[in-house]
Amino acid sequence: MTQVLPKPDITETSAPYWSALERGALMFQHCANCGQNQLPARHECTNCLGTDLGWVESEGRGTLVTWVDYHRAYDPAFKDQIPYNVAIVELEEGPRLVTNVMTTEPEALRIDQPVMFRPTKRFGQSITSFDPL
Ligand SMILES: [Zn+2]
Structure with missing residues (x-):
């Protein structure tokens, strides 16, 4: 399925x-x-x-406000993406959004870390994600 x-x-x-x-x-x-x-x-x-x-x-630059790492898929659609995070990023222009920070080193993330917007498409749906800088 x-x-x-x-x-x-x-x-x-x-x-x-x-x-x-x-x-x-x-x-x-x-x-x-x-x-x-x-x-x-x-x-x-x-x-x-x-x-x-x-x-x-947006110019796409922001900072990491907070995040949580998921090690369990509460929705089966996410089971192949574990571990992943759900993060709040504040854009330089002010707005905050709920998103993901794409990283293979989640332990290296820190509060106020600079991040850059990266458009992502998953299962045909365009969503936001950010790369740590
Ligand atoms: Zn107003």
């Missing part, structure tokens, strides 16, 4: 994020009213509640 990853819930609001990933770009929302940058996509700015939100492409 072929395992498939759980699919993201793509809405009208988040569609630009996912379509950008399909072409290898990481986008975030920018509020024209107060200047806040945010992820995940929302109908309104989490700072000023403004709704004049545009999309900006």
Whole structure:
């Protein structure tokens, strides 16, 4: 039986994020009213509640905020990827996102480690991942 990853819930609001990933770009929302940058996509700015939100492409640089290493697959789709991590990365532009840091040396990861965005495709789905620098 072929395992498939759980699919993201793509809405009208988040569609630009996912379509950008399909072409290898990481986008975030920018509020024209107060200047806040945010992820995940929302109908309104989490700072000023403004709704004049545009999309900006990230340069891809960020830092590792925290992470957890998985040594057990809680979803069968991940069993061939163990061990892997689920991480929170803060982009230089400000937004934070839940992602993976790709490494063969998980013990070498550290808080505030510089990381760089790398688009990844798994089972036909474009997702974010980051490489440690
Ligand atoms: Zn705002």
